[in-house]
Amino acid sequence: MRIIIEISYLVASILFIFGIKNLSSPKTARKGNFLAALGMFIAIVVTLFDQHVLTYEWIIIGFIIGGLTGALMAYKTPMTGMPQMVGLLNGFGGGASLLVGLSEYYKMKNFPTWTFNVSTDITIVLSLIIGAVTFTGSLIAFGKLQGIVTGRVVKYPGQHPLNLFLLIGLLAAGAFFVIDPNLEWLVLTIGGVALVLGVLLVLPIGGADMPVAISLLNSYSGLAASATGFVLQNNQLIIAGALVGASGIILTLIMCRGMNRSLMNVVMGGWETAGAEGPAASTTSPKGQVKAVDSEELAMLFDAASSVIIVPGYGMAVAQAQHAVRDLTNQLEAKGKKVRFAIHPVAGRMPGHMNVLLAEAQISYDLMLSMEEINDDFPNTDIALIIGANDVVNPAARHDKSSPIYGMPILNVDYAKTVVINKRSMNVGYAGIDNELFFYPNALMYFGDAKDAVAKLVTEIKHL
Amino acid sequence: MESLGLLMLVYVFVLAIFVGFELITKVPPTLHTPLMSGSNAISGITIVGAILSAGLHEFTVSTILGLIAMIFATINVVGGFLVTDRMLKMFKKK
Incomplete structure (x- = not known):
């Protein structure tokens, strides 16, 4: 029996490895997860036959309580959670x-x-x-x-x-x-x-x-x-x-x-200290007037554009705006425009957070590009639309040595012809610093809750 | 002999870490969340240890600890694999 158990563990280990290997592409990922689960199933079943396992009532109770709780969590948790x-x-x-x-x-x-x-x-x-x-x-x-x-x-x-x-x-x-x-x-x-x-x-x-x-x-x-x-x-x-x-x-x-x-x-x-009392507090960016834009003007701007890159951030998750963003994407694509998503590695609260939300809203995964893949495309892009992101698009990271985020890789949104920033207010981002991007000549502020603002924009584009 | 046995386990551990590094670097950023929840479910393998503890013949404090461990690990395994599947189902290409 010992031999059979050990061989089964080996099989389970191999299934885990193949499972993770299949996660290298969204096409095979689901199969990979299934293989890993199969490996786990085998490991559990053979362990039940271990010579030291003599009573089963506690094991069964544990399975039932844990299994129900786990399944409930897995199906009830919203994607933003x-x-x-x-x-x-x-x-x-x-x-x-x-x-x-x-x-x-x-x-x-x-x-x-x-x-x-x-x-x-x-x-x-x-x-x-x-x-x-x-x-x-x-x-x-x-x-x-x-x-x-x-x-x-x-x-x-x-x-x-x-x-x-x-x-x-x-x-x-x-x-x-x-x-x-x-x-x-x-x-x-x-x-x-x-x-x-x-x-x-x-x-x-x-x-x-x-x-x-x-x-x-x-x-x-x-x-x-x-x-x-x-x-x-x-x-x-x-x-x-x-x-x-x-x-x-x-x-x-x-x-x-x-x-x-x-x-x-x-x-x-460490970061917040730097933002609050470090040299960053004195680096007031070229303060000036930001240009605000309303949904009607913005719709016309989008109508004239041929390529758009959307940059989602944690704000999109908070506002649950992913479905509105999907509508916008469909609307723009229907008008023959090229729409893609630029996703910073630390956007959101966990690795890949934005991708899951966009996938939930049925946005095709080939439109979601990583920073390395898309960063060189901003100069050839008409509109970069930023939804709920801040520090990851702050150009100060490139040139301002006194900024706490100096040296952080950012999405080069400011190289696009027009940058539209959707934000609820002028509040600072997590690093606690102003974003000089908002004051750039090619930047337009589109204020409002991400979900409502994007939905309004979709309606306006429809009516054009 | 006993330390040699421990060394064999370390051997397996180190090699598995290398396999892990090779595999994970190939996972695209798009799938990083499912990767986390899926690998999370795999770390629920502690369930094997929980079964061995909860299945002891005599009922002792070990059994109680094993039962709670059983519940935790099962949540980890079942919740992890199901939520990963739920996420991966959504990743579609038009």
């Missing part, structure tokens, strides 16, 4: 690792069949720490995205020394545990402190840095699964966890590059 959903799922993964690690500890303590040894001790400590940090960290991230916990950068006195102290304390406690694994209070303390550390690590991270935080926690949830795999000496968990860990790390790095910031800087919650 995906960042929260993923954040929460990360947390459940981390929590499971924490609990399994703890359960293994008690198993070794209470049953003479299992005994402690150095490698299981080390791996139990790792599983507890990574699992606990992922669990509470993800819950805080979820709270921030859901608006339950403040999305602002939270600073508390002694933040960095405290976290460092806790981390060193955890490692020291872990070392003591390896020396004497029978100290139950030590295990519980390690778990408890790691739970607190998770809260403290994510609390300082601001709302727009969430793409980084979510990606990082995604990576942790994978590493937590791997750590549990080390405890159980189970290759399947180690492999699956490593794949997810690698995925999260890559996304984290892409997000950091998209903001031209180091991971350290994001984790420390």
Whole structure:
């Protein structure tokens, strides 16, 4: 039986790998997800035949409660709520690792069949720490995205020394545990402190840095699964966890590059300080009069244009404007205009957030282009329409060395013949700085809630 | 012998990380959200550990911890794969 289980785990691992491989194209992605799910199904079924599994009632209860909750979440969460959903799922993964690690500890303590040894001790400590940090960290991230916990950068006195102290304390406690694994209070303390550390690590991270935080926690949830795999000496968990860990790390790095910031800087919650009291406060951009435009004028402008690039940002998600944007796209395409979407890597609250919203509104995925793919096309474009994005289109990032966003890769919207910026007001973006783009001679401000404003524009274009 | 066993697990872990890097760099930015939710579901593999804990013969604190772990991991797996499928269904080309 042991052999059959191990071979099945190998098959499941291969299915995971093929599953992720199929995610390399939207055409095969759905099949890929199915293959990964099949791998998971195989892994679960064969584990039920493990010689150590003797009672099934708790397993069945767990399946029913978890399965119903999971399915409900998966079908009820609106697409705009995906960042929260993923954040929460990360947390459940981390929590499971924490609990399994703890359960293994008690198993070794209470049953003479299992005994402690150095490698299981080390791996139990790792599983507890990574699992606990992922669990509470993800819950805080979820709270921030859901608006339950403040999305602002939270600073508390002694933040960095405290976290460092806790981390060193955890490692020291872990070392003591390896020396004497029978100290139950030590295990519980390690778990408890790691739970607190998770809260403290994510609390300082601001709302727009969430793409980084979510990606990082995604990576942790994978590493937590791997750590549990080390405890159980189970290759399947180690492999699956490593794949997810690698995925999260890559996304984290892409997000950091998209903001031209180091991971350290994001984790420390550094940006807002720079915006509030750094040199940026003095760099008042060439203030002047912005040119506002109404829907009627704008409709005529669009009528005369032949190519349009739409730049969506978090504001589009907040206003749920994706369906109105779809109507606009259809309307313009019906008039023979070329419409495409330029998507900045950190637009929205998680990697790929904008793409999912646009896909939900049935916008063809071949119209969604990444920054690298589309940035050279702006000079040949008649209108760049910005909906709810700000910092990622601020030209100060290219030339203003005193700006906190200097060096951040941006979408070159200002190179288009006309830039239309839809915003509710003149408020600053996440970096807390003015956007000089609004004062450019080729810029037009189109004020209003994204959903209403775009819908109005569609009506006007229809009536032309 | 025991540390050699641990080393074999590290071996597998390191190689899997490399495979992961190779695979993930090929995923286009458009699919980054489904990639996250899908890989998230895969990290729910901890369910295997939860089953082993919850299925112990004697009912102890390990069983209770296993049951809660079971619930968490199942939410992770079921929720993750279903929501990924729901998203990927929407990605269409005209």
